[in-house]
Amino acid sequence: MTTETKRIPELHVGRGQQVGPFTVFPVWTSAAELPTLAMGLAAKVAVAEREGSPVVGELIVTNNGSTHALLVEGELLEGGWQHRALQHDVILRPSGSMVAPVVCVEAGRWHGGGAHERRARRASGNVRAAMNATDASRRQQQVWRQVAGYDRTMGASATSSYIDHLDRMRPNVGFPAASVLDGQRGVVIGLAGQPVLLELFPSHACLTAALPELIAGLMVDALAGATPMAITPGRRARRLVERLDGRCAHLADQVNAGDAAPFSLITEYAAVRGVTLDEQWAHLTVFNRRHPLVEVS
Numbered sequence: 001m002t003t004e005t006k007r008i009p010e011l012h013v014g015r016g017q018q019v020g021p022f023t024v025f026p027v028w029t030s031a032a033e034l035p036t037l038a039m040g041l042a043a044k045v046a047v048a049e050r051e052g053s054p055v056v057g058e059l060i061v062t063n064n065g066s067t068h069a070l071l072v073e074g075e076l077l078e079g080g081w082q083h084r085a086l087q088h089d090v091i092l093r094p095s096g097s098m099v100a101p102v103v104c105v106e107a108g109r110w111h112g113g114g115a116h117e118r119r120a121r122r123a124s125g126n127v128r129a130a131m132n133a134t135d136a137s138r139r140q141q142q143v144w145r146q147v148a149g150y151d152r153t154m155g156a157s158a159t160s161s162y163i164d165h166l167d168r169m170r171p172n173v174g175f176p177a178a179s180v181l182d183g184q185r186g187v188v189i190g191l192a193g194q195p196v197l198l199e200l201f202p203s204h205a206c207l208t209a210a211l212p213e214l215i216a217g218l219m220v221d222a223l224a225g226a227t228p229m230a231i232t233p234g235r236r237a238r239r240l241v242e243r244l245d246g247r248c249a250h251l252a253d254q255v256n257a258g259d260a261a262p263f264s265l266i267t268e269y270a271a272v273r274g275v276t277l278d279e280q281w282a283h284l285t286v287f288n289r290r291h292p293l294v295e296v297s
Contacts, residue, residue: 002261002279005248008272009281011200011241013188016234017178021222022215023232024178027186027200027241031281034202036067037091039283040120040209043069045092047077047116050099054081057140059116061100063092068259070202071100072210072283073273074123074131074217076163079116082106083163085123085143087131089275089283091260098258103131107144108159120210122217124150125196125294126224127162129287132271132296153224165220173219180208186284187211188240190232191222194291195240200274200284225293240288243269271296 009031016023038044044065050058059077063069068091075086084102092098105127123131126149130142150165151157157164178187185207186200199214201207221227249263249272260275260282267289274284287296 002251004251006251006263006276006281007246007248008244008265008284009200011186011198011244013234013238013241014181016190016232016237018231019176019178019215020173020219021191021227021229022218023190024215025188025190025234025237026181026184027188027198028183029185029200031185031200033185033204034277034280034282035205037070037202037206037277037282038065038067039070039072039202039206041118042209043071045069045071045118047080047118049080049113054113056082056104057102058099059084059102060097061090061092062097063094066094068093068277070282073285074128075118076105076121076123077102077116077118078121078163079112079114081111081113082109083161085127085131088255088257088262088273089260090258091275091277091282093259096258098256101256103140103143105143105147105162106159107147108161120213121166122213123162124217124220125287126221129294129296132273150220150224166216169220169223170216173223178211178215180204180211187214188237189215189218190237191218191291192227192293193230193232195232195237195288196291196294197288198240198284198286200281202282221293227293240270240286243267244272244286249274
C-alpha cells in the first residue's frame with residue numbers, strides 16, 4: 001500500500017559551473033538509484049492519438065520495452081495532430097499502456113494525424129509552470145499564452161508552435177555542455193542570479209542523458225527574456241534545498257501516474273512534484289516560486 005506522505009530525500013549541492021547564462025550546480029542524494037528504470041531515448045515508448053476521435057489533452061503511451069519506463073513532466077511528444085507536452089511524470093510497466101494527460105504546445109494546427117516522435121526534448125520552464133497552474137481549467141490557455149509570448153519575442157511561428165522556437169534556437173546558440181560528476185543524480189539550475197529549479201533523476205545515467213535537453217528548454221526562457229549573464233551564488237542554490245529539509249510531499253491521489261505514485265508539495269518558496277516506484281523516489285522536480293523570470297503559481 002502506498003504511503004500518504006513521502007519524505008523528500010536528503011540532497012547535497014556542490015559547486016556551480018557557468019554554462020552560458022546558467023549556473024548549474026551538481027546534486028547528490030541519499031535516495032537509492034533505480035538503474036533499471038529507463039527514460040528518454042532509452043525508454044521504448046510508443047505514442048499515439050486516441051483511436052477514432054483525437055483529444056487535445058490526451059495521448060496513448062505504450063511501453064514496448066522490457067523494463068519500467070519513466071516519462072517526465074514537460075517531455076515533448078512531437079507530431080500527430082499537434083505537438084504536445086506531457087503534463088506530469090508517469091511510469092509504465094513493460095507492455096503497459098495508459099491515457100496520458102498532455103497539453104498542446106502548437107495552437108495553430110489540428111490536422112496531419114501522422115505518427116508521434118519522442119526525441120526526449122523538454123518544454124521550457126515557463127511552459128512547465130503554465131501547465132501546472134493552480135487553476136486546472138485554465139492550464140491549456142496559459143500554455144498557449146506563453147507560447148504566443150515566445151512568438152512575439154523570438155519571431156512568429158506559422159502554427160504558434162513551441163517546437164518551432166526550440167528548433168530555430170538550437171543552431172544559433174553555442175555553449176559548453178555541463179559536466180556531470182561521479183555519483184551525481186541531479187542539478188539545480190540558476191538563471192539571472194536565482195535558482196530556477198532542482199531536478200533529481202533515477203540514476204546517474206539518466207541524468208547524463210537528460211541534462212542537455214533540460215538546459216535547452218530553459219534556454220528558450222533565457223532568450224525570450226533577453227536574460228543578461230549573471231552568476232547564481234551557491235548560497236541561493238543551497239537555500240532552495242535547505243528549505244525542503246525534513247519536509248514531506250503528499251500523495252496526489254487524483255493524478256494517474258501509471259505504475260508510479262505521484263507526490264506534490266507547495267510551500268511559500270517551492271513547488272515540488274515527483275513520483276516514486278516501489279516506495280523509492282524515481283524523479284523529483286522543485287521549482288522556485290520566487291524566480292523573477294519563471295512564473296510558478
